[in-house]
Amino acid sequence: MPQTTNTSSPPRKRGIGFVKPNQRLTGIPWYGVEGLSPGTLLVWQVMQQRLPTRDRLRRWGLQTDEKCVLCGEEEESHLHLFFECSYSANIWVYFASCCWNSPPENLEACQDWITRVGNDKGKSRVVLSKLLLQLTVYVLWNERNTRIFRNKEKPLEVMRRHLDKSMRNLLLSMKERRTTTNNLLLEDWYFLTSSLRM
Numbered sequence: 001m002p003q004t005t006n007t008s009s010p011p012r013k014r015g016i017g018f019v020k021p022n023q024r025l026t027g028i029p030w031y032g033v034e035g036l037s038p039g040t041l042l043v044w045q046v047m048q049q050r051l052p053t054r055d056r057l058r059r060w061g062l063q064t065d066e067k068c069v070l071c072g073e074e075e076e077s078h079l080h081l082f083f084e085c086s087y088s089a090n091i092w093v094y095f096a097s098c099c100w101n102s103p104p105e106n107l108e109a110c111q112d113w114i115t116r117v118g119n120d121k122g123k124s125r126v127v128l129s130k131l132l133l134q135l136t137v138y139v140l141w142n143e144r145n146t147r148i149f150r151n152k153e154k155p156l157e158v159m160r161r162h163l164d165k166s167m168r169n170l171l172l173s174m175k176e177r178r179t180t181t182n183n184l185l186l187e188d189w190y191f192l193t194s195s196l197r198m
Ligand SMILES: [Zn+2]
Pocket: 068, 069, 070, 071, 072, 073, 074, 080, 081, 084, 085, 086, 087
């Protein structure tokens, strides 16, 4: 049965930081379902393509480099930054492949995937995949900003370890605070990603 208690929209405060979700996503009961991860709101913004990416900044008339700072090769857009970029794909697909045989590899496929799996709240892999998507978007956006504003960067291997550790910390905190009905998420994450630790 579809859940009806977790369909609340994110904050309605407008501006760069917060936007109203589009109609397609408002009925999806995944917002805050398993506790609020750092990337929950960011995913909403990515799906609506509302982050101040360089392609948008240039359309607004700002003089800025068009290139993605993660790969230095393509124009930075939402689609490129989070899915098409070689750096990002090597983060998302690397972990998501542990949960699914064919994880979505672009923005539209990701929206369809979220819509399809949105009601399978109790399934461990679904919950882990959604949390992974949220954290991936979060760490990639942070990495992009750190490269631009602080001139520091994490190599791919360092970023993979960082994301894995962030997932484990998130799942541990959810378990300790009992914010999930599935108290085996952390153990399931270890199991699903065990092949990556060999
Ligand atoms: Zn790139």
